[in-house]
Amino acid sequence: MARTVFYTATTLDGFIATDDHSLDWLMTRVPGKDGPLDYAAFIDGVGALCMGANTYEWIHRYSHDAAGTATEAWAYAQPCWVFSHHERSAWPGADLRVTAASVPEVHAEMVAAAGGRDLWVVGGGDLAGQFLDHGLLDEVIVNIAPVTLGSGKPLLPRRAELRCLESMPSGEFIAARYEVVR
Ligand SMILES: NC(=O)c1ccc[n+]([C@@H]2O[C@H](COP(=O)([O-])OP(=O)(O)OC[C@H]3O[C@@H](n4cnc5c(N)ncnc54)[C@H](OP(=O)(O)O)[C@@H]3O)[C@@H](O)[C@H]2O)c1
Known part of the structure:
Protein backbone atom coordinates (compact mmCIF):
# COMPACT_ATOMS: atom_id res chain seq x y z
CA MET A 1 0.00 0.00 0.00
CA ALA A 2 1.24 3.49 -0.82
CA ARG A 3 2.88 5.26 2.12
CA THR A 4 3.25 8.96 2.79
CA VAL A 5 6.85 9.46 3.82
CA PHE A 6 8.78 12.41 5.21
CA TYR A 7 12.29 11.62 3.92
CA THR A 8 14.93 14.16 4.88
CA ALA A 9 18.34 14.84 6.30
CA THR A 10 18.62 16.29 9.77
CA THR A 11 21.27 17.46 12.16
CA LEU A 12 21.75 15.49 15.36
CA ASP A 13 19.85 18.22 17.24
CA GLY A 14 16.85 18.07 14.92
CA PHE A 15 17.19 20.84 12.35
CA ILE A 16 16.82 20.48 8.58
CA ALA A 17 18.24 23.92 7.69
CA THR A 18 19.89 26.83 9.46
CA ASP A 19 17.79 29.83 10.51
CA ASP A 20 18.65 31.50 7.18
CA HIS A 21 17.86 28.35 5.13
CA SER A 22 21.46 27.26 4.57
CA LEU A 23 22.21 23.57 3.94
CA ASP A 24 25.99 24.07 4.10
CA TRP A 25 26.16 21.52 6.93
CA LEU A 26 24.55 18.93 4.58
CA MET A 27 25.97 19.63 1.14
CA THR A 28 29.56 19.06 2.29
CA ARG A 29 28.82 15.57 3.56
CA VAL A 30 28.67 12.32 1.62
CA PRO A 31 25.71 9.98 2.23
CA GLY A 32 25.98 6.21 1.86
CA LYS A 33 24.82 4.67 -1.41
CA ASP A 34 23.78 1.16 -0.34
CA GLY A 35 21.08 -0.39 1.78
CA PRO A 36 17.31 -0.08 2.09
CA LEU A 37 17.45 3.63 3.00
CA ASP A 38 19.35 4.53 -0.18
CA TYR A 39 17.95 7.60 -1.96
CA ALA A 40 18.00 6.02 -5.44
CA ALA A 41 15.84 3.11 -4.26
CA PHE A 42 13.59 5.49 -2.33
CA ILE A 43 12.89 7.87 -5.23
CA ASP A 44 12.14 4.94 -7.56
CA GLY A 45 9.21 4.08 -5.31
CA VAL A 46 7.83 7.64 -5.20
CA GLY A 47 4.86 8.59 -7.42
CA ALA A 48 4.22 12.16 -6.24
CA LEU A 49 5.92 14.69 -4.02
CA CYS A 50 5.13 17.90 -2.20
CA MET A 51 7.07 20.63 -0.46
CA GLY A 52 6.63 24.01 1.18
CA ALA A 53 7.41 27.27 -0.55
CA ASN A 54 10.76 27.86 1.15
CA THR A 55 12.02 24.40 0.26
CA TYR A 56 10.99 24.95 -3.35
CA GLU A 57 12.67 28.37 -3.48
CA TRP A 58 15.85 26.90 -1.98
CA ILE A 59 15.96 24.28 -4.75
CA HIS A 60 15.26 27.02 -7.31
CA ARG A 61 18.09 29.23 -5.99
CA TYR A 62 20.48 26.26 -5.87
CA SER A 63 19.70 25.39 -9.50
CA HIS A 64 19.78 28.86 -11.11
CA ASP A 65 22.50 31.46 -11.59
CA ALA A 66 22.26 35.15 -10.68
CA ALA A 67 20.74 35.91 -14.07
CA GLY A 68 17.98 33.38 -13.43
CA THR A 69 19.22 30.81 -15.94
CA ALA A 70 18.84 27.20 -14.90
CA THR A 71 22.19 25.57 -14.14
CA GLU A 72 20.60 22.27 -13.17
CA ALA A 73 17.44 20.59 -14.41
CA TRP A 74 14.44 20.01 -12.12
CA ALA A 75 15.36 16.69 -10.57
CA TYR A 76 11.98 14.96 -10.39
CA ALA A 77 9.94 13.16 -13.03
CA GLN A 78 7.00 12.87 -10.62
CA PRO A 79 4.39 15.62 -10.20
CA CYS A 80 5.20 18.01 -7.35
CA TRP A 81 2.77 20.11 -5.30
CA VAL A 82 4.29 23.31 -3.85
CA VAL A 98 1.45 25.59 -6.59
CA THR A 99 -1.43 25.17 -4.15
CA ALA A 100 -3.01 26.60 -1.04
CA ALA A 101 -5.63 23.83 -0.89
CA SER A 102 -5.99 21.88 2.35
CA VAL A 103 -3.52 19.11 3.12
CA PRO A 104 -6.20 16.37 2.87
CA GLU A 105 -7.26 17.67 -0.56
CA VAL A 106 -3.70 17.76 -1.83
CA HIS A 107 -3.00 14.35 -0.32
CA ALA A 108 -5.96 12.90 -2.25
CA GLU A 109 -4.70 14.50 -5.49
CA MET A 110 -1.23 13.08 -4.86
CA VAL A 111 -2.58 9.58 -4.21
CA ALA A 112 -4.58 9.75 -7.45
CA ALA A 128 5.26 17.22 7.43
CA GLY A 129 3.64 18.07 10.78
CA GLN A 130 0.49 19.21 9.00
CA PHE A 131 0.26 15.79 7.29
CA LEU A 132 0.76 14.23 10.74
CA ASP A 133 -2.01 16.42 12.20
CA HIS A 134 -4.43 14.97 9.64
CA GLY A 135 -3.33 11.37 10.24
CA LEU A 136 -1.79 11.32 6.76
CA LEU A 137 1.87 10.66 7.56
CA ASP A 138 3.01 7.02 7.65
CA GLU A 139 6.80 7.10 7.87
CA VAL A 140 9.71 9.36 8.74
CA ILE A 141 13.07 8.51 7.19
CA VAL A 142 15.98 10.57 8.45
CA ASN A 143 19.61 10.69 7.50
CA ILE A 144 21.24 12.12 10.60
CA ALA A 145 24.34 14.21 9.96
CA PRO A 146 27.12 14.30 12.56
CA VAL A 147 26.63 17.99 13.33
CA THR A 148 24.58 20.19 15.63
CA LEU A 149 23.41 23.72 14.83
CA GLY A 150 21.84 24.94 18.07
CA SER A 151 18.98 26.52 16.15
CA GLY A 152 17.40 26.36 12.72
CA LYS A 153 14.37 25.04 10.85
CA PRO A 154 12.95 22.17 12.92
CA LEU A 155 12.70 18.58 11.74
CA LEU A 156 9.15 17.95 13.00
CA PRO A 157 7.77 20.60 15.34
CA ARG A 158 5.07 18.37 16.84
CA ARG A 159 4.84 15.56 19.32
CA ALA A 160 4.89 12.37 17.25
CA GLU A 161 5.07 8.82 18.56
CA LEU A 162 7.32 6.77 16.26
CA ARG A 163 8.56 3.19 16.07
CA CYS A 164 12.01 2.55 14.59
CA LEU A 165 11.84 -0.02 11.76
CA GLU A 166 15.51 0.06 10.77
CA SER A 167 18.66 2.02 11.34
CA MET A 168 22.20 1.81 10.08
CA PRO A 169 25.36 3.78 9.40
CA SER A 170 25.23 5.33 5.92
CA GLY A 171 28.43 7.05 4.86
CA GLU A 179 6.68 4.40 11.29
CA VAL A 180 4.18 6.78 12.82
CA VAL A 181 2.36 5.11 15.71
CA ARG A 182 -1.32 6.00 15.53
N1 LIG B 1 17.70 18.79 5.28
C1 LIG B 1 16.96 18.48 4.24
O1 LIG B 1 17.11 17.40 3.65
C2 LIG B 1 15.86 19.41 3.85
C3 LIG B 1 14.69 18.89 3.28
C4 LIG B 1 13.67 19.78 2.96
C5 LIG B 1 13.81 21.14 3.20
N2 LIG B 1 14.97 21.60 3.73
C6 LIG B 1 15.15 23.02 4.00
O2 LIG B 1 14.39 23.32 5.16
C7 LIG B 1 13.88 24.64 5.07
C8 LIG B 1 12.39 24.54 5.29
O3 LIG B 1 11.83 25.81 5.32
P1 LIG B 1 10.51 26.12 6.18
O4 LIG B 1 10.68 25.52 7.54
O5 LIG B 1 10.26 27.56 6.06
O6 LIG B 1 9.36 25.24 5.48
P2 LIG B 1 8.72 25.13 4.02
O7 LIG B 1 7.62 24.14 4.20
O8 LIG B 1 9.72 24.83 2.99
O9 LIG B 1 8.12 26.55 3.69
C9 LIG B 1 7.13 27.13 4.52
C10 LIG B 1 6.18 27.93 3.64
O10 LIG B 1 5.40 27.05 2.86
C11 LIG B 1 4.09 27.56 2.70
N3 LIG B 1 3.14 26.65 3.34
C12 LIG B 1 3.35 25.74 4.33
N4 LIG B 1 2.23 25.09 4.62
C13 LIG B 1 1.27 25.57 3.80
C14 LIG B 1 -0.11 25.28 3.62
N5 LIG B 1 -0.75 24.35 4.35
N6 LIG B 1 -0.79 25.97 2.67
C15 LIG B 1 -0.17 26.90 1.90
N7 LIG B 1 1.14 27.23 2.04
C16 LIG B 1 1.83 26.57 2.98
C17 LIG B 1 4.09 28.94 3.34
O11 LIG B 1 4.55 29.82 2.33
P3 LIG B 1 3.73 31.10 1.78
O12 LIG B 1 4.17 32.20 2.65
O13 LIG B 1 4.18 31.26 0.37
O14 LIG B 1 2.28 30.79 1.91
C18 LIG B 1 5.18 28.80 4.39
O15 LIG B 1 5.74 30.03 4.79
C19 LIG B 1 14.27 25.16 3.69
O16 LIG B 1 15.43 25.97 3.80
C20 LIG B 1 14.64 23.92 2.89
O17 LIG B 1 15.62 24.16 1.91
C21 LIG B 1 15.97 20.76 4.09
Missing part, protein backbone atom coordinates in the same frame (compact mmCIF):
# COMPACT_ATOMS: atom_id res chain seq x y z
CA PHE A 83 2.33 24.64 -0.88
CA SER A 84 2.18 28.44 -0.95
CA HIS A 85 -0.20 31.36 -0.69
CA HIS A 86 1.92 33.31 -3.17
CA GLU A 87 3.12 33.15 -6.75
CA ARG A 88 6.40 31.24 -6.92
CA SER A 89 9.48 31.26 -9.16
CA ALA A 90 8.73 29.69 -12.52
CA TRP A 91 10.53 26.54 -13.65
CA PRO A 92 9.63 25.74 -17.28
CA GLY A 93 9.37 22.02 -17.89
CA ALA A 94 8.91 21.06 -14.22
CA ASP A 95 5.60 19.37 -13.33
CA LEU A 96 4.69 21.78 -10.51
CA ARG A 97 1.32 22.61 -8.96
CA ALA A 113 -1.48 10.85 -9.39
CA ALA A 114 0.96 8.43 -7.77
CA GLY A 115 -0.45 5.24 -9.30
CA GLY A 116 0.04 3.18 -6.15
CA ARG A 117 3.54 4.46 -5.47
CA ASP A 118 4.57 6.32 -2.31
CA LEU A 119 4.11 10.02 -1.59
CA TRP A 120 7.15 12.04 -0.52
CA VAL A 121 6.74 15.02 1.77
CA VAL A 122 10.07 16.72 1.05
CA GLY A 123 9.74 19.36 3.78
CA GLY A 124 9.80 21.61 5.63
CA GLY A 125 9.19 20.10 9.01
CA ASP A 126 5.97 21.98 9.73
CA LEU A 127 4.45 20.81 6.45
CA GLU A 172 28.93 9.90 7.31
CA PHE A 173 25.29 9.66 8.38
CA ILE A 174 23.08 7.44 10.51
CA ALA A 175 20.00 6.48 8.48
CA ALA A 176 16.85 5.57 10.37
CA ARG A 177 13.34 4.67 9.25
CA TYR A 178 10.37 5.13 11.59
